[in-house]
Amino acid sequence: MKNLALLDVGGTTIKYGLWDGAAQQLTKQGAVATPKSLNAYYDVLTQIVAEFKASDQVVGVAMSTPGAVNKATGIIEGASALPYIHHFEIQDELETCFDLPVVMENDANCAALAEVGSGAAKRLKNVLFMVVGTGVGGSVIVNGQVQHGRHLFGGEFGYMMMNDGRILSEVGTAVHMADRYNQEAHTNYSGREVFELADQSDLLAQKEAQVLYDNLAQAIYNLQYSFDPEAIILGGGVSQADFLVPNIEKALQKILKQVDIAPFMPTIRTCQYHNDANLIGAMEDFRRTYPNLVAN
Numbered sequence: 001m002k003n004l005a006l007l008d009v010g011g012t013t014i015k016y017g018l019w020d021g022a023a024q025q026l027t028k029q030g031a032v033a034t035p036k037s038l039n040a041y042y043d044v045l046t047q048i049v050a051e052f053k054a055s056d057q058v059v060g061v062a063m064s065t066p067g068a069v070n071k072a073t074g075i076i077e078g079a080s081a082l083p084y085i086h087h088f089e090i091q092d093e094l095e096t097c098f099d100l101p102v103v104m105e106n107d108a109n110c111a112a113l114a115e116v117g118s119g120a121a122k123r124l125k126n127v128l129f130m131v132v133g134t135g136v137g138g139s140v141i142v143n144g145q146v147q148h149g150r151h152l153f154g155g156e157f158g159y160m161m162m163n164d165g166r167i168l169s170e171v172g173t174a175v176h177m178a179d180r181y182n183q184e185a186h187t188n189y190s191g192r193e194v195f196e197l198a199d200q201s202d203l204l205a206q207k208e209a210q211v212l213y214d215n216l217a218q219a220i221y222n223l224q225y226s227f228d229p230e231a232i233i234l235g236g237g238v239s240q241a242d243f244l245v246p247n248i249e250k251a252l253q254k255i256l257k258q259v260d261i262a263p264f265m266p267t268i269r270t271c272q273y274h275n276d277a278n279l280i281g282a283m284e285d286f287r288r289t290y291p292n293l294v295a296n
Contacts, residue, residue, distance in 0.1 A: 001294045004286055005052040005100075007045060008064040008107070008278040010034060011081030015275075016048050018056055019283045021294065026276055026283075028052070038084040046097045053100070059293055060101040061094070062286035064110035064278035068152035074104070077152055101293065103286040108155055108235075109146045110281030111271065112139035115233050117284040119272035124230045128223055129271075130157055132216070132236035135169035140227070157223065162215050172215040174238045177208045195241065209247075217251030224266035235271040245270060 001021035008015040017029040032048070035041045052058045067086055068078035074091025094102045105113070112129035115121040121129075121141070129139040136158035140147040147154045158169030170176055174191025181187065181194045185204055189197070197205035220232055238244055245268050256262050273280055287294050 001287065002059045003052075003056045004283055004294065005049045005056075005058045005061045005098075006063075006279040006282050007048065007061065008110075008282065009066065009082070009085075010107075011066065014044065014048075015279060017276075017279050018052055018058070019062070019279075020056075026279060028056075029276075029279075034082065041082075041084065042093070042097050045094065049098045049100065053098075058100065060103065060286055060290060061098050062282035063094075063102060063104045064107045064282045065104055066107055068148075069104050069106045069109075070152060071105070071148070076104070101290060103282070103289045105146070105282060105285045106139075107278050108137040109139045109148075110279075110285060111235050111273070111277040112141055112146065112155075112233070112281065113284040113288075114273045114277045114281035115235075115271055116141055116144060117280070119277075119280075120233050120269045121231060126227070126229045127231050127233055128157075128227060128229045129155070129233045129235060130220070130223075132173055132234060132238050134173060134175045136172050136219075141229075157219060160219055160222070162218060168215060168219050171211055172219060174212065177212045180211070181205060181208045191238065195243075199243075210251075213247045213251045217248050217255060220248065220266050220268065221252060221255050221262075225262065231267040231269050233269050233271055235274075235277065239270045240274060 003021050004019040006017045006019055012034055013031050014034050015031045017026045020027045032044055035044050049061055065076060066080035067076040070077050074089050076086050076090055091102050091104055108131050121127045125144050127141045131137045138155040138157045140154045158167060160168045162168055162171055178189055178191040178194045181204060182189060194205045195209060198209040252265060271277060
């Protein structure tokens with residue numbers, strides 16, 4: 001496989017790297033602050049790609065980006081923390097800037113493609129990828145392919161309504177768990193600190209952590225018995241906590257005891273690629289889009 005310039009655009013930081021086709025690995029990684037305007041955005045990305053072109057003979061640019069990427073039109077629909085990238089033919093503009101083919105995909109879909117390609121979902125065909133961050137997003141993979149959906153909302157699991165009338169993104173994340181704790185206790189703890197307090201027998205912290213586990217378990221149960229995937233892969237910062245899956249599984253056991261006809265426990269795995277997932281997934285997306293271009 002030949003070399004690719006990889007870009008992972010976030011609301012505050014743009015990560016970048018080179019996919020070394022000969023070594024089959026991610027190299028030359030770095031990061032810059034995300035610009036505040038479209039022209040500055042073009043300038044920063046063009047400079048990164050130009051440096052790779054000068055030394056590494058790249059054949060294309062693979063991008064992970066926020067927003068609902070319309071693969072057919074090259075337009076980023078929906079909304080994100082970067083309003084200036086939306087609702088025009090930005091892929092064509094970037095190809096002009098770089099003088100290279102550009103492939104774009106939503107960041108959660110890129111993370112899922114990384115796991116399917118060579119990570120925790122390798123050799124699996126039908127999986128769901130759930131990203132637990134500030135909100136809850138994700139990706140639906142059927143027969144190894146991303147299912148974008150009619151409105152490009154495939155994998156937006158955070159919109160699911162939960163028992164108390166709130167959506168999963170409001171009750172299934174460490175960020176909002178900390179918000180609830182701090183509001184009641186008049187503190188300013190992070191999600192990590194609330195988990196630590198729960199481990200130290202703080203009753204309020206234990207209560208709010210259980211809200212998170214119960215809601216994630218309910219969502220996973222519903223998704224499992226709707227899509228019946230081979231596995232559900234958890235990503236996002238909290239997925240790195242070794243206590244997360246065991247506590248979700250305990251909450252799932254309670255659900256399974258309530259639903260006599262449910263015959264099996266969902267298979268839950270945590271992602272293999274963390275900070276590099278979007279870059280590696282962007283590479284996988286480019287490889288699938290232009291197999292002849294990247295083949296050695």
